[in-house]
Amino acid sequence: MKKVTHLSFKHSKTLSQLFWKWFWLTFLVVSLAYAWYSFYVPSNDVAWDNRITSTEMLTKQTNKNTLLFFTTDWCVPCRIMKRNVFADKAVMQRVNKEVTPVMVDINNPNTKELVTHYQIGATPTTILVDTEGTVLDYAVGKIEKKKFLEMLNNLNTIK
Structure with missing residues (x-):
């Protein structure tokens, strides 16, 4: 019985590690996508005038x-x-x-x-x-x- 418990514990530890690896990888990808979304601004053809100061x-x-x-x-x-x-x-x-x-x-x-x-x-x-x-x-x-x-x-x- 001890071998089964030991294998079960080892198996759950591996699943836990796999979960956290995928979690952090997903978190990184989502964070990078959000950063790109937040800072990306395409060029536009609006004739902005930024010389007017008063x-x-x-x-x-x-x-x-x-x-x-x-x-x-x-x-x-x-x-x-x-x-x-x-x-x-x-x-x-x-x-x-x-x-x-x-x-x-x-x-x-x-x-x-x-x-x-x-x-x-x-x-x-x-x-x-x-x-x-x-x-x-x-x-x-x-x-x-x-x-x-x-x-x-x-x-x-x-x-």
């Missing part, structure tokens, strides 16, 4: 409404939004046609006036402003494509 420059830039997208390098929800919203062909076409898109890096010391003026406390923050710099619509946090398109649609009813 409200004065903003109002003199164009006669179209302006999309202000407040972001930063370390913002994972910003990257996901860039990938899921702004990389979409329909969104790219509408943004380039209907508004002047401005990407504002909140960590850039030159953009402090815009960040302060619009009271940005979190990223991503998406703001639509008119030619005078008045806020027409805004969203704080990551938004999906549908919500973003609703914001653009609302611009047409405000005019």
Whole structure:
């Protein structure tokens, strides 16, 4: 009987080791996939202007409404939004046609006036402003494509 118990214990130890090897391997693969998902941002054809650093420059830039997208390098929800919203062909076409898109890096010391003026406390923050710099619509946090398109649609009813 002792041999059976000993073999049974050895067999369960091997199963336990095999389980944990597969567990950690799966954990590693899932973690790497999530990291890639969080940081991968495909290129897009949105004509972002990142040179606008003040409200004065903003109002003199164009006669179209302006999309202000407040972001930063370390913002994972910003990257996901860039990938899921702004990389979409329909969104790219509408943004380039209907508004002047401005990407504002909140960590850039030159953009402090815009960040302060619009009271940005979190990223991503998406703001639509008119030619005078008045806020027409805004969203704080990551938004999906549908919500973003609703914001653009609302611009047409405000005019």
